[in-house]
Amino acid sequence: MNWKAKWLAGLLFPFLLLACQSAEKETSINSIQDLKTKQYAVAGQVLYAAHCANCHQEDGSGLGMLIPPLKDSDYLKVDIARSVRIIRYGLKGEILVNGKEYNQPMPANPILKPIEIAQIATYIHTKWGKGEILIPIDSVNAYLK
Numbered sequence: 001m002n003w004k005a006k007w008l009a010g011l012l013f014p015f016l017l018l019a020c021q022s023a024e025k026e027t028s029i030n031s032i033q034d035l036k037t038k039q040y041a042v043a044g045q046v047l048y049a050a051h052c053a054n055c056h057q058e059d060g061s062g063l064g065m066l067i068p069p070l071k072d073s074d075y076l077k078v079d080i081a082r083s084v085r086i087i088r089y090g091l092k093g094e095i096l097v098n099g100k101e102y103n104q105p106m107p108a109n110p111i112l113k114p115i116e117i118a119q120i121a122t123y124i125h126t127k128w129g130k131g132e133i134l135i136p137i138d139s140v141n142a143y144l145k
């Protein structure tokens with residue numbers, strides 16, 4: 001390579017890396033920096049598998065026209081408080097997720113404790129929301145009021 005090609009490659013490579021990262025719209029739980037956030041997300045992942053994955057699937061991709069995705073969901077990213085209320089109270093009626101209509105009832109989860117809802121919310125918003133975020137119990141209690 002001549003110097004121009006090297007210079008160009010050096011310039012392009014970081015851009016390509018950035019482009020690949022933004023195409024990967026998922027934050028891995030292993031990469032979480034804050035210890036408490038990580039503890040919540042790890043516990044949340046287990047709870048998600050037990051209470052949510054049947055419908056939304058382990059990878060968050062949803063199920064055809066019946067169950068909306070959580071991964072890459074514009075609806076999820078908009079409002080953390082709303083998603084916390086959905087986890088507790090379920091959801092009925094038509095919603096639009098990424099421009100697609102969904103209209104199947106999601107059941108409520110009256111047995112989940114605020115700490116468990118905080119852990120699930122931390123997991124789904126860190127993994128499929130806008131990146132690493134802790135959703136503490138106090139916030140959950142406030143959102144559910």
Ligand code: HEC
Binds near residue numbers: 051066103105107124
């Ligand atoms: C029995 C299937 C089922 C289970 C279990 C379930 N959901 Fe849902 N969920 C749905 C359906 C169906 C909708 C769309 C509701 C509507 O159309 O009004 C939905 C909507 C949502 C939404 C808003 C739409 C979106 O895609 O962003 C979120 C967030 C969500 N669910 C999270 C969860 C979480 C977290 C759990 C586990 C605590 C869970 N759900 C368990 C079926 C389910």
